[in-house]
Amino acid sequence: MESPSYIKSLLIPSVQKPQGRRVWSIDLEQVWLPFFTATNTMGDTAIPSEAIGCPLRLGYDKAGAVRFTQSGRPVVRVAKEIGDSVRLVRDNFTANLLNYTGNVIKDNGEGYKAQIALAKKTGEPIIQHDRQQLHNALEAKAKEQAEAVAKAEAEAEAEAVKSKGRKRELVPA
Numbered sequence: 726m727e728s729p730s731y732i733k734s735l736l737i738p739s740v741q742k743p744q745g746r747r748v749w750s751i752d753l754e755q756v757w758l759p760f761f762t763a764t765n766t767m768g769d770t771a772i773p774s775e776a777i778g779c780p781l782r783l784g785y786d787k788a789g790a791v792r793f794t795q796s797g798r799p800v801v802r803v804a805k806e807i808g809d810s811v812r813l814v815r816d817n818f819t820a821n822l823l824n825y826t827g828n829v830i831k832d833n834g835e836g837y838k839a840q841i842a843l844a845k846k847t848g849e850p851i852i853q854h855d856r857q858q859l860h861n862a863l864e865a866k867a868k869e870q871a872e873a874v875a876k877a878e879a880e881a882e883a884e885a886v887k888s889k890g891r892k893r894e895l896v897p898a
Contacts, residue, residue, distance in 0.1 A: 726832040732825055746781065748803055748811050753780060761810055776806035 745754040758777055764770040765777070784792040784800030792800040803811075830837050 726828070729825075746801075746803075748808065749815050751811075753803065753807075757807065757811060761807065770810060772806050772810055776804040780804050780807050 745752045747753065748757055751757060758780060761770060761772050762777055765772055780803055781801050782804055784802045786792050794800060802808075
């Protein structure tokens with residue numbers, strides 16, 4: 726079985742790196758809008774023109790006032806029709822990936838099992854290294870915290886001893 730060209734094309738690096746607003750980690754202006762315009766043109770979708778023409782909308786609260794983030798910026802949302810269509814593409818994309826995987830397992834189960842075994846074997850040293858590094862970091866952090874607590878307790882005890890050593894003055898009421 727040979728991999729379909731659409732699967733192979735997903736694995737080829739792209740030179741272009743768009744920098745605009747992203748929806749599902751894909752650029753809205755450079756990818757989604759042209760794609761949905763093309764699908765509308767071909768009759769595959771019926772996304773309203775106003776959603777494609779103005780894909781970013783102000784967010785409003787329940788009272789109808791413009792919403793703001795904690796930093797004071799207005800909340801900007803993707804038009805519902807665009808967001809819904811992106812979700813549909815994402816769900817279909819995921820289904821296609823799983824379907825392809827199932828076909829590979831069915832057609833070349835031994836090769837797939839060999840890849841899994843190889844991945845586990847070559848990944849094990851990395852897992853062990855990370856596990857040891859995490860263990861060491863947690864021990865160091867616990868030691869630092871214990872030292873900080875001990876230092877704070879010693880300072881508090883020294884302050885208590887110091888205050889007991891002072892003579893108390895009686896202050897008339």
